[in-house]
Amino acid sequence: MTTQETRHGPQSVRGPRINKGLVIVNTGNGKGKTTAAMGVLMRAWGRDMKVVMLQFIKHTTANFGEQRAAEKMGVTVRAMGDGFTWRSQDLDASADLARALWEDAKEVIAAGEFDLVILDEFTYPMHYGWLPVEDVVDALKARPEMQHVIITGRHAPEALVEYADLVTEMNVVKHPYDAGIKAQPGIEF
């Protein structure tokens, strides 16, 4: 059993002692980045923490499983994007929107109203060069001490990974799409 193999959790008898808000990054090309963030949202909500999820890419009209669940739970999962994909025609408009949304998100972070702030698919605006990662790291550094922030998306910028406390890479081992199976409601969206 290596250190890597050690299971961390409430059962640990000895262990580290610092208590602080975490910056968590879920990246990689596999499924589970947004989904794991939603799992943390559920867990935190279970402990009556104040949680919010801001979705940078999903279109404002999105009404997927996560939006429906959020409504039932009374929490905010706000799809704020324009549905940007690599097929989008007007990248300038997407870039402008991403910058405006980040201004909103910065205010949410600084206000400290929430114990957990999820910035879903937020790596993309940084990866595409629409937002300087330094600006993001500065905002994270200045946030309330006990606030947790989760950022999801492929291609997490190195400076963000460097600053983050917990970084996980979700990798595809096998995807049903490759076997001709379509995305299933309630499971993938």
Add this chain to the structure above:
Amino acid sequence: MTTQETRHGPQSVRGPRINKGLVIVNTGNGKGKTTAAMGVLMRAWGRDMKVVMLQFIKHTTANFGEQRAAEKMGVTVRAMGDGFTWRSQDLDASADLARALWEDAKEVIAAGEFDLVILDEFTYPMHYGWLPVEDVVDALKARPEMQHVIITGRHAPEALVEYADLVTEMNVVKHPYDAGIKAQPGIEF
């Protein structure tokens, strides 16, 4: 943009067409295996699907974020284990318990009452040789056609990966424990 990079989802204009229950495996040494399963549970619950999570390792007395959230949501997240860890003294008892729990789980799967069945940390009983993986795959093959099953845990057996539709490996890039930060309630448990 490689095929690997393609984002699958409801926006796909062309694509595969088979509609079926998925067997999903979240494995690897990183965070997010159970958490992503909880995210799917939340998403499915948001669509009013019937969901259940059976936890094979977490102790029956567990009252973590996920159990509390489940209670608020009115869904079953049942911790059925004996808190088995590598420190456990009585492995025979843990093995017997795991086998008994699997008999329960098999009935839940076969009954078809749930649209989504999550078997949390269920790879371990297989990995330790307490349950034959063939028995598990047979039960999955015989399940109701539209039922989704998610299995989480490290060391997913090869025969299970072979049968599964969607397999993701969560890998540690960086863990806060290594920086002396303890597991945070609402985030990690």
